[in-house]
Amino acid sequence: MRKIAAHLEMSLDGVVDAPERWAHDYFAEEMLEAAQAGMRDTDTVLFGRRTYEEFAAYWPTVDSGSDPFAEFLNETRKLVASNTLTTLAWGPAELVSGDVVQGVAELTRKPGSDVIILGSPTLVGSLLRAGVLDVLELFVVPVLIGSGKRLFDGPEPVPLRLVESRTFDNGVLMVRYARKE
Amino acid sequence: MARRILAGLFMTLDGVCEDPGEWSMPYFNEQVGEIITANMQASDAMLLGRRTYEEWADYWPGKTAEDDPFAGYINSVPKYVVSRMLKEPLKWEGSTLITDTDGIRELKGKPGKDIAISGSLTLVGSLLREGLLDELSLLVSPIVLGSGKRVFESPEQVPLQLVESRTLDNGVLALRYAPAEKR
Numbered sequence: 001m002r003k004i005a006a007h008l009e010m011s012l013d014g015v016v017d018a019p020e021r022w023a024h025d026y027f028a029e030e031m032l033e034a035a036q037a038g039m040r041d042t043d044t045v046l047f048g049r050r051t052y053e054e055f056a057a058y059w060p061t062v063d064s065g066s067d068p069f070a071e072f073l074n075e076t077r078k079l080v081a082s083n084t085l086t087t088l089a090w091g092p093a094e095l096v097s098g099d100v101v102q103g104v105a106e107l108t109r110k111p112g113s114d115v116i117i118l119g120s121p122t123l124v125g126s127l128l129r130a131g132v133l134d135v136l137e138l139f140v141v142p143v144l145i146g147s148g149k150r151l152f153d154g155p156e157p158v159p160l161r162l163v164e165s166r167t168f169d170n171g172v173l174m175v176r177y178a179r180k181e
Numbered sequence: 182m183a184r185r186i187l188a189g190l191f192m193t194l195d196g197v198c199e200d201p202g203e204w205s206m207p208y209f210n211e212q213v214g215e216i217i218t219a220n221m222q223a224s225d226a227m228l229l230g231r232r233t234y235e236e237w238a239d240y241w242p243g244k245t246a247e248d249d250p251f252a253g254y255i256n257s258v259p260k261y262v263v264s265r266m267l268k269e270p271l272k273w274e275g276s277t278l279i280t281d282t283d284g285i286r287e288l289k290g291k292p293g294k295d296i297a298i299s300g301s302l303t304l305v306g307s308l309l310r311e312g313l314l315d316e317l318s319l320l321v322s323p324i325v326l327g328s329g330k331r332v333f334e335s336p337e338q339v340p341l342q343l344v345e346s347r348t349l350d351n352g353v354l355a356l357r358y359a360p361a362e363k364r
Contacts, residue, residue, distance in 0.1 A: 012319075012341065012358065013333040014196025022338065128325065138194075142343045142358060144309065146335035151195040154327025157204060160194065162323045162352035171343035175354065177194070177323060 002108045004046075005135035006117040006124045007035055010151055012140055016121040017149035019141075020054075026141050028170050032069060038137055038176075043113035045073065046096075046104070048120035049082040055118070056090035079107075079115075081123050101130040108132075121149055128158050131179060136160065140173040183289045185315035186228060188298040188305045189220045192319045192332055198302055199330035208322045212349045220318065221254050224297035228285070230304035231264040237300075238273040261288060261296075263304050282311055289313070302330050309339045312360060317341065321354040 009019040047055065055073065062070035078093035081100040088095065096103040104127060107115060117124055117133075127133040138151075152158070160177040167173055191201035229237070237255065246253035260276040263285065269278045279285060285308070288296065298305060298314075308314040319332070333339070340361035347355040 012196070013331050014194070142341045142361070144333040144335075144339040144341065146333050146337060146339075150331070152325035152327045157193075157324055157326045159207075160323045160325065160352075162348065162354070165346065165348045165354060167343065167346045171341075173343060173346055173354075173356070175194075180323075 002110070002112055003114040003134045004104060004108060004117070004127065004132060005038065005114060005137060006120070006127070006133055007038065007137045007139075008119055008121065008124065008151070009139045009141060011143050011145040013144045013146065014150040014152075015145040015148040016119075016151050019119075022143055022145055023139075023141050026143075026170055026172050028168055028172070031139060031168055031172060031174070034166065034168075034174055035137075035139070036069060036072070038135075039072065039114075039116050041113045042116045043077065044079055044107070044115045045076050046079045046081065046107075046115050046117045046120070046123070048123035049080060049085055050122070051119035052078070052080045052082075052085075052088075052090070052093075060090055081120075101126055101132055105130075105132050121151065125152050128152060129156070131158075134179060135163075136177045138175050138177075140175060142171040142173075184226075184291070184293050184296055186285075186289065186296045186298060186308060186313060187220065187224065187316040187318060188301075188308070188314055189217065189318045190299070190302075190305070190320070190332060192321050193324050193326045194321060195325040195327065196331040196333075197326045197329040198332045204324060204326060205320070205322055208320075208324075208351055208353050210349065210351045210353075212351075212355075213320055213353060216318075216320065216355055220297060223295045224258070225294040226259045226261060226288070226296045227255070228288075228296050228298045228301070228304065229260055229262050230301035231262065231267060232303070233300035234260070234262045234264070234267075234271075234273070234276070238271075238276075242273055282307075282313065285313055302332065302334075306333055306335055309333065309360075310335060310337055315359065316344070317358045319354070319356045319358070321356060323352040
């Protein structure tokens with residue numbers, strides 16, 4: 001069955017929104033390589049609306065020829081979970097509307113390679129709550145932000161299982177969690 | 182050399198530190214016990230925020246090491262309570278009031294071992310903002326909670342540096358952070 005994985009940047013105190021404001025000092029090539037290694041068997045990138053719109057404003061301007069990650073993002077089929085968007089300017093892309101959790105669960109039953117969710121904390125929260133996320137991968141940036149959207153807003157606790165942890169030279173911690181069976 | 186202030190906190194993956202009693206219990210293994218014991222042994226004083234002091238002052242006096250190994254430590258360790266609201270004399274034996282950050286700096290300047298903080302999230306936040314916290318030691322449980330007071334709630338950001346990262350057998354992350362070196 002296809003795996004649904006999510007990759008987010010998170011501050012040490014659990015803030016996941018606007019990483020472009022606080023994570024940029026912590027970028028390192030080895031981090032990008034580690035993230036891309038996790039996307040090797042991926043044929044679909046899934047987004048929540050906000051992250052899709054942010055990425056759509058930036059990635060098409062990056063030269064796919066010289067940036068493999070830009071190539072991956074620009075070329076790969078994108079799915080956008082939204083009940084309000086009607087057009088998707090950054091293709092190839094399709095809408096997933098209606099019950100998003102059900103839509104994603106159905107995805108896993110279709111043939112294909114893995115699905116990666118980038119950013120999209122609202123979507124990730126819903127999937128965590130529903131037990132539909134297979135892998136949660138976080139780059140934990142060594143900074144306390146103090147306010148902002150957090151990784152998860154409940155209402156019930158969701159226990160997880162740590163499967164990997166790795167430290168980069170710049171102090172960023174990569175952690176990977178699976179569902180707790 | 183100035184004494185260091187070390188905050189040791191239980192935290193969920195989504196940054197919640199409040200009321201670890203329940204949600205951290207399943208993840209309290211021997212290695213966690215060893216880390217907490219080591220932190221206690223490295224300190225000879227404890228700094229508390231008002232709320233934590235009031236809760237603990239209601240609970241711990243009268244408990245002995247037989248009730249809970251932590252009782253022996255917490256009842257005998259010199260406690261320094263940071264508060265502008267409380268008045269001396271403090272009811273919990275061995276407690277001294279500190280009313281401002283100058284008092285905290287003064288405490289750091291006295292001879293002694295490390296000064297430990299547990300709970301006291303508001304105080305930890307102030308110390309982080311003031312640059313008075315020397316180490317943030319976190320035990321991160323593999324669970325997301327969704328609500329509850331976070332390790333840091335503030336309009337200001339504080340950059341840190343990762344000093345040590347350890348994965349415990351039960352999936353808990355034992356992380357140590359210090360304030361980021363000034364560039």
